[in-house]
Amino acid sequence: xxxxxxxxxxxxxxxxxxxxxxxxxxxxxxxxxxxxxxxxxxxxxxxxxxxxxxxxxxxxxxxxxxxxxxxxxxxxxxxxxxxxxxxxxxxxxxxxxxxxxxxxxxxxxxxxxxxxxxxxxxxxxxxxxxxxxxxxxxxxxxxxxxxxxxxxxxxxxxxxxxxxxxxxxxxxxxxxx
Amino acid sequence: xxxxxxxxxxxxxxxxxxxxxxxxxxxxxxxxxxxxxxxxxxxxxxxxxxxxxxxxxxxxxxxxxxxxxxxxxxxxxxxxxxxxxxxxxxxxxxxxxxxxxxxxxxxxxxxxxxxxxxxxxxxxxxxxxxxxxxxxxxxxxxxxxxxxxxxxxxxxxxxxxxxxxxxxxxxxxxxxxxxxxxxxxxxxxxxxxxxxxxxxxxxxxxxxxxxxxxx
Numbered sequence: 001x002x003x004x005x006x007x008x009x010x011x012x013x014x015x016x017x018x019x020x021x022x023x024x025x026x027x028x029x030x031x032x033x034x035x036x037x038x039x040x041x042x043x044x045x046x047x048x049x050x051x052x053x054x055x056x057x058x059x060x061x062x063x064x065x066x067x068x069x070x071x072x073x074x075x076x077x078x079x080x081x082x083x084x085x086x087x088x089x090x091x092x093x094x095x096x097x098x099x100x101x102x103x104x105x106x107x108x109x110x111x112x113x114x115x116x117x118x119x120x121x122x123x124x125x126x127x128x129x130x131x132x133x134x135x136x137x138x139x140x141x142x143x144x145x146x147x148x149x150x151x152x153x154x155x156x157x158x159x160x161x162x163x164x165x166x167x168x169x170x171x172x173x174x175x176x177x
Numbered sequence: 178x179x180x181x182x183x184x185x186x187x188x189x190x191x192x193x194x195x196x197x198x199x200x201x202x203x204x205x206x207x208x209x210x211x212x213x214x215x216x217x218x219x220x221x222x223x224x225x226x227x228x229x230x231x232x233x234x235x236x237x238x239x240x241x242x243x244x245x246x247x248x249x250x251x252x253x254x255x256x257x258x259x260x261x262x263x264x265x266x267x268x269x270x271x272x273x274x275x276x277x278x279x280x281x282x283x284x285x286x287x288x289x290x291x292x293x294x295x296x297x298x299x300x301x302x303x304x305x306x307x308x309x310x311x312x313x314x315x316x317x318x319x320x321x322x323x324x325x326x327x328x329x330x331x332x333x334x335x336x337x338x339x340x341x342x343x344x345x346x347x348x349x350x351x352x353x354x355x356x357x358x359x360x361x362x363x364x365x366x367x368x369x370x371x372x373x374x375x376x377x378x379x380x381x382x383x384x385x386x387x388x389x390x391x392x
Binding site for chain 1: 235
């Protein structure tokens, strides 16, 4: 995502804003979803992230980092605000928002769903940067260079973070299982 | 050691993604085999997860919400910025909003008015504490006379005159204490006290026409 696109978006160009939305909404949604574990709430907060982006894009200082880094920061603050406001997590039943596709075998759906739920719980045991490394690298499938750009680190630091994050996640999953 | 392991782990992740078997990776790094196996299995299970996706209707609604906010922001930017809206609003509440005046001009006029009023209040307050002989004393008297003229009703005017007479006595008392000189007008009945002494308005002294006297 280049600086020109951000500049256009800052001027209120709807095509530029839509392009940023299309590219960044899914990872932002997933970041929030893994924090709040509630589909409607994650959707609501993800939408709010982009409204805040529009409100603040005029003052956004693009220091060469991808806009997703900024959006993650907005999302993180929104989640924290929400949790402070409600003073607790909103827990949803594990299968509440499960959509069954015709090709999915029920047993497979349960297995996958449980894994996502467990992962989401375990991710909350990690530090913010460890959580972002796991999501960006293994859920979003980004390269080390892309992860490094978003986190503002070099690739060596990302490898080290990845090691620590996987170790922490493994310990958290073992505790949960 | 951690950095080395981090590099080895990353190499193995890349190779596994390229289709190399897990055992082959572990065989190349027997010293790390146990730790590598544990972390690579976590990574594999993460990569095998179906990513949670937002519902299409939520994606559309979120996009519409964002674009609506962008349009509102654009409209807001089209309106000239108010440099000091907080004070401007406050001044409007106090003095009313002059029709057609620009916010900057309104603020400047309001500020000027406040300064003039403030200066006047300070001036009047300063005058109220003056004694005969001070530069602002005539202002104090002029204000008193104006207030007397504006006081409705004979009884209220008499009360005010009594208050002013008490004030004059107080001023004289202060002048004695401060050992100051000044011309003072006292309204009252002149009564003889003997030995050229007279009492007027509760103040005793030698009063000779055309002379300034003390006690």
